[in-house]
Structures are given as C-alpha cells and as structure tokens.
Amino acid sequence: MMKFPGYSLISSFTPFHCIILKKQRRLSALDLSFNNPTKSRRTLSVCATKQQLHNINTQIEMGGQQYRPPLFSVAPMMEWTDTHYRTVARIISKHAWLYTEMLAAETIVYQQENLDRFLAFPSEQHPIVLQIGGNNLDNIAKATQLANAYGYDEINLNCGCPSAKVAGHGCFGVRLMLDPKFVGEAMSVIAANTDVPVSVKCRIGVDDHDSYNELCDFIYKVSSLSPTKHFVIHSRKALLNGISPADNRRIPPLKYEYYYALLRDFPDLRFTINGGIDCVDEVNAALREGAHGVMVGRAAFNNLWSTLAHVDSAVYGVPNSGLTRRKVLEQYQVYGDAVLGTYGNNRPNIRELIKG
C-alpha cells in the first residue's frame, strides 16, 4: 500500500470497520440515521458547537464584500440552478452559497459573443460559485479568464458528473477522478488565472476505484499539486456502466464515513459534505458532527421553500428575511417581468422562469 506524508492511510489508523461502527453509534446518539432512508426529524434548533459558533460569526471578506462562510450551499444542478432559480433562492435565503449549473469550458470559450447569457448574474446572488467542466487546459485557462469579469466568488471544477455525454465521450466530469495529476494541473491553471479561491466537487470513487485509499490519493495529489483547499464530496461513487445520471444519484450507496474520515485525515483542507441531505435539521446535524459545510441539491429545488426558508435563522443564526411565500412570489414576479425575452426570440420565456 502506498504511503503519503500528508495523510494516514486506513492501514495506519483505526480499522475501518471500527470507524463505521463508531460513526453509527455517534449518529444514533444524535437521533439521526444518515444511512437510513426513513430519517428521523429533529426540531429546528441552532444547537451550535463552540467551533460552529465561531464559524457562524466569522465573515469572509471577498472583493470588498463580507460573506458568512459556506456552511450551507445549494448544489450545482444542470438546467435547475440557472439564474432564475438562484434569484428566487436568494430572495428566500440571504446567506446560502449558490452554485451555478456546470458550464463547459468550451461553451464559455466558443460563446464569447454571448457570454452574458451564460455568465451574467444579478449582484444579489453573491455569494456565488461558478462551476466549470472540461479536460482541455487551454480552454480551462481561457474560460477562467473570461469568467473573471463577472465577479464570481469561487471557481469550482466538476469532477463528479457521470453522464455519458460528460464522463463518456466528453471524458471529463467524474472521469477526471481517475487522473488526479491532471486535476492538479487543471486546478493550478484555474488558480493561476483568477484571484478567487478554487475548489473541486467530486464523488468518493468511480466504478471499482472506490477504496478510501484511492480517494485519499486523489485528494492528496490534487491539493499538493495545486492551491486547492476546498473539496465538495458527493458521498457516493459513480458507476460508468451506462446507468442514467438520475440512477447514479440513487443506486450507489452513500458512504458518509469516507467524508468524515477525510475531515480527520486532511486537517488543513476544507470539506463540504453532499448527497442525500434533505432538510435544515440534517444540515445542522452534519455541522455538529464537524462538517465544514453542507451542500444540498435536489431538496433545495424540489422543496425550495421548506429547505431554504430556515437556512438564515437555523444555520446562520441570523433573522430570516421575514417574507411570506406570497411576498417571495411577488418579488419574483417583478424579476420575471423584467427579464422576459431579454435575450430575444422570447428567451427566457415564462416556462423557463417558472419551471421550478
């Protein structure tokens, strides 16, 4: 087994089955079973640990703006987390970090005449992270340079998408996890072309490359070959055997124990947990377990109001906007009327604006 100085491998610390057992005991003590689909619900409360309180009160300074840290973020979701969704999400939560849909570096490079359509966003959407995808270093560099003008707060590289188009003949997305050296180079290229922090979103493995050791190898190489200090961990592996992207978010089991082991083994890095976290109670439970940040995907789209309405108070400990659902819709209507047809050919149209 290879050894790297930056982390202790499974063989060199507590046997893995003990970690899992310990984890299960700790989780059940919290009355919250992460692996059990019939998750118990806890009442909404800010039961912050000292560390969490410190995090909540710490503000991040970026481009002269102060943000609260990314304790809660909305996941990048193609065709879902477009600028319209992000607008309504921001009306509801002032502090959630919002990720864009993945944008291929090639799209940015070859659509230079149309960049606003892909990259522009209203300033209210800060803090906002641009996710890019790709496997061509030149295009990744150019895309990063072109995106700079728009003022995103972080740039994230997609190393988790399993779709045939992306990870199949596209050869990027989750397939990049099989080439950590390349991801290190790509992250260096992104960092060299922007002033904002850079991050990677990945799975915990691909096909039978799914050992904790291989995940550590990926994290170690990427973080030592590039300035990447933040990883978003979708805590299930991807299967590249032709199952659909939706099944790839359902069939491979969630293994949160990998995520928590990374927290322990890479204390100098920041990790955001993702996958199967459906409500603010579960977000807070993960934060109490030590997660640096929690990313919510499908629940933030399918149950927009119930997921986001309590984020500011229950996660960040600050007052909610106080808006009723009716007021949120009224504000969104003003936005919708203003942007309808902005890009000609009736784009965006009403269907695009209200698809959520």
Ligand SMILES: Cc1cc2nc3c(=O)[nH]c(=O)nc-3n(C[C@H](O)[C@H](O)[C@H](O)COP(=O)(O)O)c2cc1C
């Ligand atoms: C419709 C849809 C589109 C997605 N598109 C992306 C994407 O563009 N980039 C990405 O990294 N993940 C993408 N994902 C995966 C999510 O970001 C997230 O990792 C996954 O849904 C698991 O989180 P959840 O259980 O909270 O939904 C997508 C998920 C969905 C449902």
